[in-house]
Amino acid sequence: MRRLLAFLILVLSLALPPGARAETGYDLWLRYRPVEAPWQERYAARVTHYTVAARPTVIAAANELRRGVEGMLGYDPVWRETVMGDGAVVLGTGTSPLIAPLGLPLTQLGPEGYLIRSATIQGKQVTVIAANGDVGVLYGVFRFLKLMQMRQPIDNLDISEAPKLKLRVLNHWDNLDRYVERGYAGESIWDWQKLPGYKDPRYVDYARANASIGINGTVLTNVNANADALRPEWLAKVKALAEIFRPYGIRVYLTARFSAPIELGGLKTADPLDPQVAGWWKAKVDEIYRVIPDFGGFLVKANSEGQPGPSDYKRSHAEGANMLADALAPHNGTLMWRAFVYAAENPDDRHKQAYAEFHPLDGKFRDNVLVQVKNGAIDFQPREPFHPLFGAMPKTPLMMEFQITKEYLGFATHLAYLGTMWEEALQADTFRPHKGSTVAELLEAPVDAKAATGMAGVANIGSDLNWSGSQFDQANWYAFGRFAWDPEAKAEPVARDWAAMTWGSDPAVTGPIVAMMMGSREAVVDYMTPLGLGHLMATGHHYGPGPWIADLARPEWNPVYYHKADAAGIGFDRTARGTNAVGQYAPAVAAIFGDRKRVPEQFLLWFHHLPWDYRTRSGRILWDELVTRYDRGVDAVKTMQAEWDGLKDKVDERRWAEVRDFLAIQRDEAQWWRDASVAYFQSVSKRPLPAGHAAPAHDLDWYKAIKTPYAPGNGK
Structure with missing residues (x-):
């Protein structure tokens, strides 16, 4: 009877036209829509019931299994205390009575890994999802359901996986008034006014989505921190969120304002070497752990863009970080200390400043400190070379910081799949200590047995119904989790998985979608910052082009600082003849970046100031190549529009129409972007447009106006 009901549900759902099954995107990649024959029968035979221990995380895993099976197969698998027949899914740790006799190889999987194996228990054919800890069981259930979403066989299974990084953390740049700095998906999802009394059910779905991709931490507040978040009344609100997230293996973190001892404690100083200051932080941390026993720790932005920090007292970043780390250490807390620093009074190349401050401090940070380093040395540009600190601090735990929200890549409306960007950065060869030492490998290797490893992503999540402001921006949240779990992941398989789970498993749908995704970020680079240009956005909000801006107070806030275009040429000379930023890389890397003939052309103008008639590898002169790249970017968006138009009757109407409209905006x-940039650089270069390339629609003054x-997204 159950299978007949499931079959009828499947037939009715598939009989509806796509428009009648319109979706909002709220379900993300956990849609669990009905599977088609013959998969429905094959899966139903393997998932008849389940066993589970009465612990919160395993119960959460069982609930997810029920949700997935009910959505995909049309029935609710029943719970049984012991295995009673074929097709059981057995959930538990290696010590559970049903699993222990199997002698599964769980030891090497660590506290969060999992194993999924087809087995025989009590003479019955079952599927075992086992782990050393309950959160591993939860991760295993999501992996099992993904097999069904991807229409993969679930018999004869033997899968084992474990995360390669210990901390896999979202950084929410959310203010206490619910404004999200650099956020393009509505207000903060944390409704602080209603917490702790009202716990929005959406928080559970947030935790489910994160757990499904292995994210195990969330920093709730903006790096431009507000000390009020540490007050007792706010800690009660944080506690409420921690209680929701705990069954899903997610620990909460807060940003710590370095001057909090002054603002909250009434002290006259925040000097990290002052005993009173250290004592205040110890007491505050003890208080937090009394409220939230599994509190993760702090994220700190210090002495950067006006934020207070140890340099205010002539102390080093290590001295500031270690004081906070010592307060956290008795509770096994972690301190994430951002390396994003630059100073207006420093005349040196901004590319060099973080390295100059942090490299001398290698080996001086506590074991529970992770120095959080952006993927590039400037600021989340559409393309940057990898940060020179990676590989240069072998005695210091470094964690990667990626930006999921697209502050410099068109906000929410531009389709820009960032998996390709992150793969490029993670696969970069640092040549430290030797050739083949990629950024990914360095992140994965703890500097010592007690040191943490990690990756952080600046979240793109908000109160919008689809979570991320657009349907395709969900892919970047998903991809971040996959790369944080395995920094050696590849962008294309991740895109394929997301597309199938989000839009359906039909190759006629997923094929064009994956093609759009894989070319999308390169398109943005071409129409915004081709050939290694960077930071050409209008200032403040970073929306739209502004390569002509030259009148801001700090030199490194001005786009002209980065492109240095003049009548003779364009580009930032970071070679030994210029600022020698290349000297911060390993000699083998510096030799490549510093040689205009060997540098990857994608970084050409990042490291070299070249004449307009410099001959590029295409055979075109630099000016002609620049215009060609701008046009190539626009043409790529037109191609994406055509590909999406071809999917009109293959996906639900509501989401299809939203993407169509966003692509038109893009x-x-x-x-x-193309016209304004070409108009400006033509006014500087005094060059005619190459043959076959149209003039901008308006003159330069029109674009400047x-x-x-x-x-949206600017800081307050």
């Missing part, structure tokens, strides 16, 4: 804004003071 097409218009890509043209704006465009003002967008209310663009």
Whole structure:
């Protein structure tokens, strides 16, 4: 009877036209839509019931299994205390009575890994999802359900996986008033006014989504920190979120404002070497752990963009970090200390400043400190070379910081799949200590037995119904979790998985979607910052082009600082003849970046100031190549529009229409970027446009006159 009901549900659902099954995107990649024959029968035979221990995380795993099976197969598998027949799914740790006799090889999987294996228990054919800890069981259930979402066989299974990094953390740049800095998906999902009394059910779905991709930590507050978050009344609100997230293996973290001892404690100083200051932080940390026993720790932005820090007292970043780390250490807490620092009074190349401050401190940080380093040395640009600190601090735990929200890549409306960017950064060869030492490998290797490893992503999540502001931006949240679990992941398989789980398993749908995703970020690079240009965005909100801006107070806030275009040429000379930023890399890397003939052309103008008639590898002169790249970017968006138009009757109407409209916005804004940039650089270079390339629609003054003071995402 159950299978007949499931069959009827499947037939009815598939009989509906796509428009009648319109979706909002709220379900993310956990849609669990009905599977088609013959998969339905094959899966139903392997998932008849389940066993589970009465512990919160294993119960969460069982609930997810029930949700997935009910959605995909049309029935609710029943719970049984012991295995009673074929098709059971057995959930538990290696010590559970049903699993222990199997002698499964769980030891090497660590506290969060899992094993999924087809086995025989009590003479019955079952599927075992086992781990050393309960959270591993939860991760294993999500992996099992993914097999069904991807239409993969679930008999004869033998899968084992474990995360390669210990901390896999989202950084929410959310303020206490619910404004999200650099957020493009509505307000913060943390409704602080209603917490702790009202716990929005959406928080559980947030935890489910994160657990499904292995994220195990969330920093709730903005790196431009507000000390009020550490007050007792706010800690009660944080506690409520921690209680929701705990069954899903997610620990909560807060950003710590370095001057909090002054603002909250009434002290006259925040000097990290002052005993009173250290004592205040110890007492505050003890208080936090009394409220939230599994509190993860702090994230700190110090002496950067106006934030207070140890340099205010002539102390080093290590001295500031270690004081906080010592307060956290008795509770097994972690301190994440950002290396994003630069100073207006420092005349040196901004590319060099973080390295100059942190490299001398190698080996001086406590074991529970992770120095959080952005993927590139400037600031989340559409393309940057890898940060020179990777490989240069072998005695210091470094964690990667990626930006999931697209502050410099068109906000929410531009389709830009960042998996390709992250793969590029993680696979970069640092040549430290030797050739083949990739950024990914360095992140994975603890500097000593007690040191942490990790990856952080600046979240793109908000209160919008689809979570991320657009349907395709969900892919970047998903991809971050996959790369944090395995920094050696590849962008294309991740894109394929997301596309199948989010849009359906039909290759006629997933094929074009994956093609769009894989070319999308390169398109953005072409129409915004081709050939290694960077930071050409209008300032403040970073919306739209502004390569002409030259009147801001700090030199490194001005786009002209980065492209240095003049009548003779364009580009930032970071070779030994210029700022020698290349000297911060290993000699083998410096030799490549510093040689205009060997540097990857994608970084050409990042490291070299070249004449307009410099001959590029295409055979075109630099000016002609620049214009060609701008046009190539616009054409790529047109191609994505055509590909998406071809999917009109293959995906649900509501999501299809939203993506169609966003691609139209992207097409218009890509043209704006191209025309404004070409008009400006032509005014500097005095060069005619190459044959076959259209003139901008307006003159340069028209583009300069465009003002967008209310663009979203700017800091308050």
